[in-house]
Amino acid sequence: MSDPRELYQQVILEHNRKPRNFGKLETCTHHADGQNPLCGDEIELTLLVQDGIVQDLKFQGHGCAISQASSSLMTTAVKGKPVAEAEILIEQFREMIRGTLDPSRDPNILGKLSLFQGVKDLPSRVKCAVLPWATLHAAFKGEASASTE
Amino acid sequence: MNQPLDIAKIREDFPILAMPYKDRRLVYVDSAVSGLMPKSVNERIAHYQAFEHTNVHRGVSQLSQEATDRFEEAREKARSFINASSIKQIIWTRGTTESINLVAQTFGRQKVHAGDEILLSAMEHHSNIVPWQLLAEERGAKIRVIPMTDAGELILDELDTLIGERTKLIGVTHVSNVLGTINPVKEIIARAHAKGVAVLVDGAQAVPHMAVDVQDLDADFYVFSGHKLMGPTGIGVLYGKKEHLEAMPPWQGGGSMILSVSWEKTTFIGSPGKFEAGTPPIAQAIGLGAAIDYLRGLGLDQVSAHGHELLAYATERVKGIPGLRIIGEAKAKASVLSFVIDGVHPHDVGTILDHEGIVVRAGHHCAQPVMKRLNIPATTRASFACFNDKDDVDALVEGILKVKEIFG
Numbered sequence: 001m002s003d004p005r006e007l008y009q010q011v012i013l014e015h016n017r018k019p020r021n022f023g024k025l026e027t028c029t030h031h032a033d034g035q036n037p038l039c040g041d042e043i044e045l046t047l048l049v050q051d052g053i054v055q056d057l058k059f060q061g062h063g064c065a066i067s068q069a070s071s072s073l074m075t076t077a078v079k080g081k082p083v084a085e086a087e088i089l090i091e092q093f094r095e096m097i098r099g100t101l102d103p104s105r106d107p108n109i110l111g112k113l114s115l116f117q118g119v120k121d122l123p124s125r126v127k128c129a130v131l132p133w134a135t136l137h138a139a140f141k142g143e144a145s146a147s148t149e
Numbered sequence: 150m151n152q153p154l155d156i157a158k159i160r161e162d163f164p165i166l167a168m169p170y171k172d173r174r175l176v177y178v179d180s181a182v183s184g185l186m187p188k189s190v191n192e193r194i195a196h197y198q199a200f201e202h203t204n205v206h207r208g209v210s211q212l213s214q215e216a217t218d219r220f221e222e223a224r225e226k227a228r229s230f231i232n233a234s235s236i237k238q239i240i241w242t243r244g245t246t247e248s249i250n251l252v253a254q255t256f257g258r259q260k261v262h263a264g265d266e267i268l269l270s271a272m273e274h275h276s277n278i279v280p281w282q283l284l285a286e287e288r289g290a291k292i293r294v295i296p297m298t299d300a301g302e303l304i305l306d307e308l309d310t311l312i313g314e315r316t317k318l319i320g321v322t323h324v325s326n327v328l329g330t331i332n333p334v335k336e337i338i339a340r341a342h343a344k345g346v347a348v349l350v351d352g353a354q355a356v357p358h359m360a361v362d363v364q365d366l367d368a369d370f371y372v373f374s375g376h377k378l379m380g381p382t383g384i385g386v387l388y389g390k391k392e393h394l395e396a397m398p399p400w401q402g403g404g405s406m407i408l409s410v411s412w413e414k415t416t417f418i419g420s421p422g423k424f425e426a427g428t429p430p431i432a433q434a435i436g437l438g439a440a441i442d443y444l445r446g447l448g449l450d451q452v453s454a455h456g457h458e459l460l461a462y463a464t465e466r467v468k469g470i471p472g473l474r475i476i477g478e479a480k481a482k483a484s485v486l487s488f489v490i491d492g493v494h495p496h497d498v499g500t501i502l503d504h505e506g507i508v509v510r511a512g513h514h515c516a517q518p519v520m521k522r523l524n525i526p527a528t529t530r531a532s533f534a535c536f537n538d539k540d541d542v543d544a545l546v547e548g549i550l551k552v553k554e555i556f557g
Contacts, residue, residue, distance in 0.1 A: 004504045008497070008555050017492070039496055040513045040526055062526050064494035065556075125500060 007118035008065065011073075016065035021075035023058045034061075034135030034146045036127050041067050045135045054078050054086055064128050066119065071132035073113055083140060085109070090133050097126055154447060154455045156538045162187040162443075163536050173506040176544045181326055181354060181485050181532035182510045184379035186440070193439035194381060194432050205431055206405055206422075220431050223438030224421070227386050230441045231352075231371060232362040238394060240421040241429050244385035245353040246276040248372035249320075251387055251424060252349055253280040255397040256370075257318065260347075263289035266315045268346075270332065271297040271522055272325040275515040277351045281320060295321070297522065301328035301477040308337065312344045319348045323355035327514045327528065328477025329460070329485030331355070335366050342367065347393065353377050357534065358456055358483040360449040363388050375433060379534075380440030384433035387424070394420040401426040444535075452535050456484030459533040463542045470549055476528045484533040487514075490549070493556045495529040501555060502529075505548040 025046035034043040041063030048056040057079060059071045074093075078086045092108045095101035096117050103114035119129045127148040138146035160166050163185045166175055177185060197219065203210070205217040221236070228236045242248045257280075261267065267281045271294050278292075285292050293311060296304045303321075312319070319341050323334050338348045347369035355361055356373045363371045370393070375384035389397075399406055399417050403426035408416040417423050444452060463486050467473055472491035490498060499511030510530045513520045520526060531545055 004501045005555060008501070013556060038512075040517065040520070064496035066497070068494075122500060125496070128496065 007116075007122070009115055011112065011115055012065060012069040015069035015072040019059075019068055019072035021058045021072065021079065022060055024060055025056060025058050030139040030142070032135050032139035032144060032146055034131050034138070034148070036063070036067070036131050036148045038127065038148075039064070041128060041131055043067070043071055043132055043135055045132070045139050047136075047139055049083060052082050052084070054081055054083060059132060063131070064125075066116075066125055067128040067131050070116060070129045073115070074132045074136065077111065077113055078136065086136065087140065089113070090137050093133050094130060096120070097129055152451075154451050154535055156455075156536065159447070159536050160538075162189065164188060166536060170508075171504060171506045174540075174544070176505075176507040176541045176548075178531040178533060178537060178541055178545060179508045179510050180357065180534035180537075181377070181530065183376045183382070184357060184440075184534060185536065186379055186381070186436075187443050189443055190380060190436050190439040194436040197432050197435050202432065204428055216431065219435050220429070223434045226438040226441045230361075230445070231356070231373075231386075231388055232364055233388050234364060235391065237420050238388055238391060240387040240389070240394075240424045241434055242372075242385045242387050243383055243430070244374040244376070245274075245351060245372050246280075246374075246385075248370075248385050248387035249277055249349065249351070250280045251400050252370050252372075252389070253284045255400050255424075256347075256389075256393055257281070257284045258288075259397065260317045261285070261288045261290045264315060265290040265317045266293050266313060267291070268293050268295060268311055268316050268319045270295045270303055270321045272301065272303070272328060272330060272332075272516065272519050273320065273322055274326050274351065274353070275517070276353075277320045277322060277349075278518065281318075290317075291315075294518075295319075299523065300479055301325065301330045301523075302479045303330075303332055303337075305333070305337070305340075308340055309344075312341060312346055316344070316346050319346055320351070321348065322351040322353075323361070324352075324358065324483045324485070325477065325516075325519070326354045326485070327487055327516045327519050327530065328479060329482040329487070329532075330477060330479035331359075331481040331483055333481075334368070338367050338369075354483060354485070357444075357452075359453045369393055375437035375440065378437065378440050379443060380437035381433045383430050384437045386437075389420070391420075394424075397424075399423045399426070403427045405429070447535055455535060456533055459537055459539070459542060460484040460486060462539055463531065463533070463545065466542060466546045467549065470546070470553070472553065473549065476523060476525065485530060486532070487528040487530045489525055489528055490552065490556075493552060495527040497556070498529045498549070498552050501552045502545070502548040505544070505551060507545055507548045509545075 028046040030047035043061035099120040134146040349370040352373040371388040376382040476487040495511035
């Protein structure tokens with residue numbers, strides 16, 4: 001990453017300022033808390049899954065722009081999608097952050113989420129970007145909490 | 150009055166400062182997380198490892214005797230550094246954290262029982278909280294907290310009421326790692342002693358910034374780490390009053406700490422050996438001794454004055470930045486500057502500053518109760534040492550302006 005602007009693009013900054021689907025679902029089928037013990041970031045995820053489709057989901061918590069924007073963009077990407085497709089997104093997102101998937105070359109369904117590929121060059125920030133995705137994965141599996149440790 | 154520090158000359162003692170970082174001048178304003186190591190310390194450690202090393206307190210060889218002498222000379226340097234009356238009061242540990250755990254598990258276990266209280270200040274590092282919580286849990290004791298103001302000063306009005314009949318120990322940091330506050334530990338100790346309560350002082354952030362005299366403070370225990378003092382990691386000091394150390398049981402058991410061992414009964418040597426089971430961190434202790442020599446060579450008063458000057462300059466400069474708020478505005482501060490910026494999380498500040506070649510700490514600083522007390526998730530912290538200059542502060546300010554520009 002030659003310039004932090006490559007990571008801190010307008011879309012990420014805008015989602016950080018005005019996160020989508022922020023809050024907590026009153027009625028939910030899945031719920032998980034995510035924590036990054038190293039930096040103290042926290043996220044609470046509530047989901048309504050019906051007939052294998054993520055009908056609705058919300059997140060709340062606090063953290064840096066990367067974790068907030070990653071959470072916000074994740075909710076917009078996953079909402080209305082089948083759980084199986086969301087799981088593919090989780091895997092592809094992780095692969096992109098690990099650097100094993102290049103969104104400009106390899107087939108993927110990441111769309112806007114490819115904005116986060118700059119994170120792969122910032123090892124100390126990988127956990128920030130991955131936190132909501134790890135939490136989503138935990139929620140699907142019926143686990144109450146996820147930690148990036 | 151001695152001459153002020155020759156910063157340009159001091160910078161030559163730290164090879165890393167001459168190396169480009171992110172294609173520019175490294176601005177290391179993160180000494181509160183760990184000090185950079187001067188060449189002399191590195192060379193001393195390398196020389197020991199190459200030519201002087203064997204185990205200490207063992208064997209009859211000249212090599213072993215000389216290694217022991219170097220190791221014990223370092224202990225004498227640590228003694229003199231904090232003006233302890235005897236080297237028997239200087240116990241080597243892995244660092245501040247281990248020193249506190251040692252006290253909690255020996256002195257603490259002897260003194261603290263069900264219903265007793267341990268009093269800690271609101272601005273402690275986790276290392277001076279968690280060992281006491283573990284002890285309190287084990288003993289059915291309670292932790293109480295000395296409150297602080299929004300500016301980051303301890304509120305001592307109620308100290309005499311907080312110290313109750315059940316208070317068995319007070320733990321307080323000399324200098325807050327987040328806020329920079331220099332606490333009036335001498336006064337706290339005097340008031341605790343008036344009620345017969347012992348005080349452990351966490352000196353990790355104090356010893357790099359000021360001359361410390363444990364006898365003048367009348368501290369029961371004083372603890373610090375080597376690496377915050379420009380020494381190596383894996384070495385620290387526990388100072389204790391003679392009467393406490395004599396009454397305390399051994400901590401870990403093993404070689405080096407015994408008088409005699411039989412299947413029926415083992416007897417132990419006195420302090421410090423009683424608390425130093427096993428082969429100690431020899432090179433690290435000698436390295437710490439060299440770091441103490443380095444700091445004393447510069448002059449602790451000069452180091453302290455330089456830190457204050459940089460802190461005053463940095464405080465003045467960042468104050469003018471809109472949306473920036475300084476966290477920790479105590480009247481007495483060491484050269485630690487924490488801040489938050491409206492709408493920007495400290496981790497993002499840290500990432501952007503790093504890209505500009507500026508190394509700071511961003512996070513909760515292992516002091517989550519301080520963050521909660523001040524209702525902030527984290528701060529960005531710059532901390533200054535003898536090799537920092539006003540150019541470093543100016544670079545920091547430029548970096549903060551870049552953060553603001555990116556975040557709009």
